Amino acid sequence: MGNQIKSVGIVGAGQMGGGIAHVCAMAGYDVHIHDVSADGLQSMLATISGNLARQVASGKTTESDREAALARIALAPQIEGLAAMDLVIEAATEDETVKRKIYQQICPILNPEAILATNTSSLSITRLASTTDRPERFIGIHFMNPVPVMKLVELVRGIATEDQTFQSARSFIETLDKTITVAEDFPAFIVNRILLPMINEAIYTLYEGVGSVEAIDTAMKLGANHPMGPLQLADFIGLDTCLSIMQVLHDGLSDSKYRPCPLLVKYVEAGWLGRKSGRGFYDYRGDTPVPTR
C-alpha cells in the first residue's frame, strides 16, 4: 500500500475512472466511485467485470482474485460516499468548469489530510489546485488508456504541491505496478504534447483529402508500427477529449501549430465522439467498425 493510502475514491465512471477502479481494486485498495449517472456506474461495473474475466481467461489473474477485486469496489451515487477516502482521483470529463465544480463539492467533505488528484490529460495542475482548499495536497496522476494494460503514469506537481504529497502519490502508483514519468506542469504534459499533435495532423491529412480513414490508419499501423492507427486511437481516446487537449495546447502555448483541425471540431459538434458514442471516424454500431469517410 502507498504511504498511508488505503482507500481510493474516484469521481467519474467513464473509461478512465473504470480502468483506475479496476487496477486499484486489484492492488487491494478499497475503492468508492462516484458519477453523476447511476446507469454509468452500473455499466462501468459490468465493463470491469468483463475485463477482469478476460484477465482470468488469459491466466493473468484467478477467479477468486477477480471476485475479491469486484467486492472491493463500492458504487457511490452521491459524492458524499467518497468522504472517508485517503486519496480521491478525479477522472471526470476534460472540462475545467466541470472539474472545478467537483472540487467545490468534494473539498468540504474530505478529511483535511486526504490527497486530491486529477487524471486530467492537459489542464494546468497549478490552476486546478488553486480552486481547491488544499493546493499542497493536490497533484496530477495521469493514467493512460486502457489503464489495466498501459504501464505508464505521468506524475505532475503543481507549484504548491508538497513533497509529502508527491512521495505518497509515487508510492501509491508503484503499488499498482506502473512506471512513473515525472512531467512539469505545462499544457498536456509529455505524452499528449507529443501524441495529440500527431493525431490532429492525421485528422488534417483526412480533411485535406490526402488519404481516407482506412489509408491513414493502415499507413501508420504498417508504416510506423503503431498498434492502432491515429484515427482509430482518436476514437478510442474520445474526440471530445482530443479536442479539449488541442484547445489547451493552442491556448496555453499560443502557437498556431496546435490549431485543432476543423474536421475534429465538426465531429465533436455532431456528437460523434468516437467509440463511446458509437460513431467517430468509424461507425461502431454494427459488428465491425466502418470508416465514416
Ligand SMILES: CC(=O)CC(=O)SCCNC(=O)CCNC(=O)[C@H](O)C(C)(C)COP(=O)(O)OP(=O)(O)OC[C@H]1O[C@@H](n2cnc3c(N)ncnc32)[C@H](O)[C@@H]1OP(=O)(O)O
Ligand atoms: C489521452 C491521454 O490523456 C493519454 C492516453 O491514454 S493516450 C492513449 C494511450 N494508449 C494507446 O496508445 C493505446 C494504443 N493501443 C494499444 O496499445 C493496443 O491496441 C491495445 C493494448 C489497446 C489493444 O491491444 P491489441 O493487441 O490490439 O488487442 P487485444 O489482444 O485484444 O488486447 C491486448 C490486451 O489488452 C486488453 N485490453 C484491450 N483493450 C482493453 C480495455 N479497453 N480495457 C482493458 N483491457 C483491455 C485485452 O484484454 C488483452 O489482454 P490479455 O493480454 O490479458 O488478453
Ligand SMILES: NC(=O)C1=CN([C@@H]2O[C@H](COP(=O)(O)OP(=O)(O)OC[C@H]3O[C@@H](n4cnc5c(N)ncnc54)[C@H](OP(=O)(O)O)[C@@H]3O)[C@@H](O)[C@H]2O)C=CC1
Ligand atoms: N480517454 C483517454 O484516453 C484519457 C482520458 N484522460 C482524462 O481522464 C478524464 C476522464 O476521461 P474519460 O474517462 O475518457 O471520459 P469519459 O467521457 O469516458 O468519462 C467521463 C465521466 O465523467 C462523468 N462526469 C461528468 N461530470 C461529472 C460530475 N460533475 N461528477 C461526476 N462525474 C461526472 C461523465 O458522466 P456523463 O457521461 O453522464 O457526463 C462520464 O461518466 C478526463 O480528464 C480525460 O482528459 C486521461 C488519460 C487518457
